[in-house]
Amino acid sequence: MLPVCPLSSLAPGEALRVEAxxxxxxxxxxxxxxxxxxxxxxHQDASLADGWLEGCEIECPLHASRFDLRTGQVDAPPAxxxxxxxxxxxxxxxxxxxxxxxxxxxxxxxxxxxxxxxGGPL
Amino acid sequence: xxTVAVVGASLAGLSxxxxxxxxxxxxxxxxxxxxxxxxxxxxxxxxxxxxxxxSLPDIALEADDEELEAEWLLGVRxxxxxxxxxxxxxxxxxxxxxxxxxxATGASARSLPGLSALSGVHVxxxxxxxxxxxxxxxxxxxxxxxxAGFIGAEVASTAHQLGLDxxxxxxxxxxxxxxLGTEMGAVVGGLxxxxxxxxxxGTGVRRVVGAERAQGVELLDGTLLQADVVLVGVGAQPNVDxxxxxxxxxxxxVQCDSGGRTAVPHVVAVGDCAAWYDGRLGGHHRVEHWTGAxxxxxxxxxxxxxxxxxxxxxxxxxxxxxxxxxxxxxAGNAQLADSVRIEDGDPDERSFLAVYRRDDDAVAxxxxxxxxxxxRWRRSLAAAPVTAPVTTSATASLTAPVTATR
Ligand SMILES: Cc1cc2nc3c(=O)[nH]c(=O)nc-3n(C[C@H](O)[C@H](O)[C@H](O)COP(=O)(O)OP(=O)(O)OC[C@H]3O[C@@H](n4cnc5c(N)ncnc54)[C@H](O)[C@@H]3O)c2cc1C
Ligand code: FES
Numbered sequence: 001m002l003p004v005c006p007l008s009s010l011a012p013g014e015a016l017r018v019e020a021x022x023x024x025x026x027x028x029x030x031x032x033x034x035x036x037x038x039x040x041x042x043h044q045d046a047s048l049a050d051g052w053l054e055g056c057e058i059e060c061p062l063h064a065s066r067f068d069l070r071t072g073q074v075d076a077p078p079a080x081x082x083x084x085x086x087x088x089x090x091x092x093x094x095x096x097x098x099x100x101x102x103x104x105x106x107x108x109x110x111x112x113x114x115x116x117x118x119g120g121p122l
Numbered sequence: 123x124x125t126v127a128v129v130g131a132s133l134a135g136l137s138x139x140x141x142x143x144x145x146x147x148x149x150x151x152x153x154x155x156x157x158x159x160x161x162x163x164x165x166x167x168x169x170x171x172x173x174x175x176x177s178l179p180d181i182a183l184e185a186d187d188e189e190l191e192a193e194w195l196l197g198v199r200x201x202x203x204x205x206x207x208x209x210x211x212x213x214x215x216x217x218x219x220x221x222x223x224x225x226a227t228g229a230s231a232r233s234l235p236g237l238s239a240l241s242g243v244h245v246x247x248x249x250x251x252x253x254x255x256x257x258x259x260x261x262x263x264x265x266x267x268x269x270a271g272f273i274g275a276e277v278a279s280t281a282h283q284l285g286l287d288x289x290x291x292x293x294x295x296x297x298x299x300x301x302l303g304t305e306m307g308a309v310v311g312g313l314x315x316x317x318x319x320x321x322x323x324g325t326g327v328r329r330v331v332g333a334e335r336a337q338g339v340e341l342l343d344g345t346l347l348q349a350d351v352v353l354v355g356v357g358a359q360p361n362v363d364x365x366x367x368x369x370x371x372x373x374x375x376v377q378c379d380s381g382g383r384t385a386v387p388h389v390v391a392v393g394d395c396a397a398w399y400d401g402r403l404g405g406h407h408r409v410e411h412w413t414g415a416x417x418x419x420x421x422x423x424x425x426x427x428x429x430x431x432x433x434x435x436x437x438x439x440x441x442x443x444x445x446x447x448x449x450x451x452x453a454g455n456a457q458l459a460d461s462v463r464i465e466d467g468d469p470d471e472r473s474f475l476a477v478y479r480r481d482d483d484a485v486a487x488x489x490x491x492x493x494x495x496x497x498r499w500r501r502s503l504a505a506a507p508v509t510a511p512v513t514t515s516a517t518a519s520l521t522a523p524v525t526a527t528r
Contacts, residue, residue, distance in 0.1 A: 046493065049494075050493040050497060061451075061493040061497045063416070080186070108180035109170050
């Protein structure tokens with residue numbers, strides 16, 4: 001469990017980038033729900049925490065791919081792969097994230113720290 | 123409508139095919155493209171792909187499991203659209219009969235007369251161009267980039283990263299003055315100097331010197347720049363020559379209303395080849411940016427399927443550019459502005475947001491490394507009511523093509 005912040009310090013409609021490896025984006029929706037996904041868009045290198053939150057959808061700030069925060073699924077291209085979701089727990093007014101054990105869908109050319117980004121064959 | 127032909131198999135063509143299916147068209151869908159490749163993404167060609175950080179499968183536009191039930195005719199050119207726009211004549215003599223046609227033939231890199239004969243001289247528009255250029259970008263070589271537009275600047279940045287010695291030459295006194303205005307053009311152009319890349323402004327190019335292979339670039343003031351590789355980045359022209367002789371109105375691109383409708387019934391045009399009427403500018407304007415080619419096809423396909431092109435004014439043009447690890451984002455129309463002000467951050471820190479205004483109304487926004495704030499401003503620009511420009515200065519600037527150069 002990764003402690004994030006007190007719920008009261010993340011206003012509804014706001015997002016927070018948590019430095020982890022890979023980084024995580026935590027969203028507090030207008031409806032009061034809290035979601036966590038990998039912060040890096042699966043299309044290219046952009047931070048979803050900087051995107052536009054509408055309902056349970058986050059729109060990427062770079063090319064406007066939309067992801068469903070509940071499932072990670074792509075609702076609008078150009079992204080082709082879902083973003084990994086993490087389980088969120090709010091306890092005693094504090095947000096915790098349980099990191100997913102699934103493989104992240106990082107964009108091509110981006111990798112978790114410690115691994116070299118590879119271009120692969122042409 | 124039983125058959126729709128989409129001409130051009132890149133971002134705008136693919137987005138149109140997707141929109142046709144998602145808007146319920148279940149007839150025959152033919153996509154014609156003269157490149158042999160499945161649709162791929164162009165922006166990485168001057169960035170990560172040119173740097174060798176991503177590969178060809180990474181820049182494919184289609185998802186692996188995407189099924190549009192379309193007939194893809196690739197590697198074949200559309201030569202002609204007949205008068206009524208109901209037949210597309212292909213280079214191999216085939217004729218595709220269609221009840222509806224989407225024109226999505228994009229643009230081609232402009233070159234300078236007399237340059238292309240020498241080896242070592244490149245333009246950058248296609249995957250094949252990128253592969254050819256990439257093969258020559260060896261560390262230690264000297265690259266001269268002609269034109270400090272976005273593509274020229276991105277190639278300069280990538281080549282610098284790859285260890286080349288890079289010089290950029292620009293005929294205008296300030297780079298990017300067209301799309302960004304002189305003040306902000308100078309700020310963005312300053313990124314080159316941050317990294318020791320030379321930027322020479324205000325002098326045109328006389329010729330590229332060399333026998334078979336380029337050896338240097340001679341400027342109009344007599345300066346000779348040594349070069350092993352030359353990139354010509356002087357903008358793009360719409361691919362509309364094949365449409366001459368049709369009943370379409372052609373100027374700088376296929377003239378369309380603000381819903382993509384052309385002068386020929388059942389023919390719409392999208393992406394870099396199309397000049398939609400822009401209510402904010404009060405004239406036709408060719409948007410040469412990725413997001414226009416992604417978004418506007420939805421609207422154009424709705425026009426095609428319903429026959430009705432009315433609707434809200436499309437969102438203000440948006441583009442981004444990545445140079446020297448700085449992310450630049452821009453939305454709106456700088457040419458409408460009478461002032462520009464830094465609202466946040468500091469240009470010297472390469473992290474700021476600037477708002478362009480006409481009187482008190484925001485008409486454009488530029489950001490460097492400020493994606494969150496930028497997203498909010500971009501949204502509010504899109505939400506603002508559209509008013510046509512009133513004074514003559516904006517209309518005067520429209521007499522010159524207002525195409526933002528990439
Ligand atoms: C190197 C590079 C970097 C870029 N970077 C950015 C960026 O960072 N940000 C941004 O916003 N935009 C960027 N752009 C611009 C963006 O890629 C274009 O706006 C976008 O590709 C336009 O899509 P399109 O489908 O309209 O046209 P195109 O991508 O040009 O595709 C048109 C297709 O039609 C084909 N065609 C042409 N004529 C015919 C014919 N007669 N018959 C059959 N097929 C035909 C062409 O070969 C091509 O495949 C960049 C462009 C380039 C070249
Ligand atoms: S980086 Fe997110 S949509 Fe492209």
